[in-house]
Amino acid sequence: MKDNLIAVVRSLIFVGLALILCALVFQFAGYNALTMLWAVADGAFLRSGAIEQSLRWALPLFITAVGVGISFRAGFFNIGAQGQFYVGAICAAFAAEAFKGGPAFLVIPALLISGMLGGALWALWPGLLRLRSGTDEVITTLMGNFMAGLLLVYVTSGPLKDPSGSGQQASSRPLDAAYRISDSLGLSPTIIAIAVAVGVLMWLLVNRTAFGVLASLAGRNGTMVEWQGARLWKLGLSSFLISGALAGLAGTIEFMGPNGRIASGFLPAHGFTAILIALVANLSVVGTAAAAVFFGGLASAALYLPIMAGLPAAAIDIINAAIALFITARSKLVDKVLRLGGRPS
């Protein structure tokens, strides 16, 4: 418990450090840093209705981030959440075309499942390459993100193209209203239920099953797990597939919920933000939920800033980036300060 507390404090210290760096950048770029940070807090949590908006962004991010956490836990640096998110949404969109006209209570689960399969598929090949031939997953998943982005451009301006769409951004034909799982505000009982189910299942998986324990051990010392008789490649591939499926599920929720269609290059920072959430939460499932609310707040503030406060949305990207810069840092100084709080060393 004390270790957990220290991890939380450590995360908070580095997030604070990142915010100071942001304040410097804002000041340097000619904005008043305090005004900017206040506007961000206002847009994220303080103004009326802000919490609902933040939750709308937090839920899909939470689902992707839990998956990222599972693969990081097992020691695989799967940074391909963005690509898996896109391919999931693309598969769900194709499935929606195929099942058009079916009863909603059958079609909706079918779409969710095809999205998960799509995401898992996009994690399958880097997983196989990594576990069968030792090809580094950082590169393959990074390349996979770009390929998925191009695939999305192709699909939305080709096979799924909405002929009535404006020329500004290619997008798919809208999903039939009967199959939508939320209105365009994006917060509905269905989505909340899915997120809660994912959270509970993944918590049980990580903390209460042999798989979770072995996967965490495999991340720390793969050889040892192998010697104990576990199949490292099975563990690894499963963690790749789970993280891919969850990212795909998040993509499908964005498609079937708030967006109602897929557009080329939609939500380009989703995967990166999810990775940050997993890292800020130190890969714990409960922590991921808390961090997702924070980053969801930032995402909703990104929409609020330019319209309501007249400040550029890029401010949010900078905050995210600065947190990324520092979140994995392990400063001796910080450790020393924390140890004064009574950590057994």
Place this chain on the structure above:
Amino acid sequence: MNEIIIAILRSGTPLIYVTLAGVIAQRAGVWNLGLEGLMIIGACATIVGIMLTNSILAAILIAVFICVLASVLLWFVIDRLKANPIIAGLGLTGLGVGGTALAVQSIFGSQASVTAPFGLPKLGPAFGAYGVLSISVAAMPFVVFGMWVLLRRTRFGLRLAACGEHPFAARSVGANPSRMRLVALSIGGVLCAIGGAELAAGSLQFFAQGMTAGRGFMAFAAVIFGASHPVGATFAALFFAVVGALGIRAQLMFGDKIPHDLLQALPYLATVFGVWLSGKLRGGAKAASSFAELKDQ
């Protein structure tokens, strides 16, 4: 034919400079995913520098200064604070892309792109059809050669490689891996500044938000594809430029038969294939970093 070669050199040169930055970092043992951010900072600083000082030399010096500063920040976070290089690099990229967007908005108001009155000096009519290329294109082969000499034929280069491959052994013969990484990342900062300058002020004369559009990541892919050898990585970057140029050609020639977006994915696919192949040939490449391993440090 000339047209195609010019197009390839134009799109390839910025990529090659940034690739060389990635190569030197890679040899020092740093996976530099901040290349994208450094490149866009270089591009932005060059154009803004031209607008503010009216001098191309001053503009490039400003770009170099800021890129080196950003590289030192990356070094500080990775080396001193022991952050994970991949996440920190992605963070630097985000800082670059977001920071330049913010800077352009705050300096020039809400506009998506900034046009400068002039760009890098051109080669001039003495070079015939190739006279439209900028001097940094002509300098590129020499820089590649210089990089090869530096990395493969000097004491510094060999020590750098030793520091990257086995820091502990390097330390035992008196090298300082931490300082070597600082030097390597700083040289990389200079190269990224030039690459960014060539992108924004070589054949074009403007900066647009997010104008690097993944070129930095492509450069990183070229580093891996080229097995972090300066010449190999240069050819990998050139190959990506060729595929890009041919993709546009194919689009013009075959129209709708081959979807252009899918052709554009070829370089990425080639990288995956290349990394897989080099892993096979070397008998199972080792993974660069495991997150959990870093966590336990």
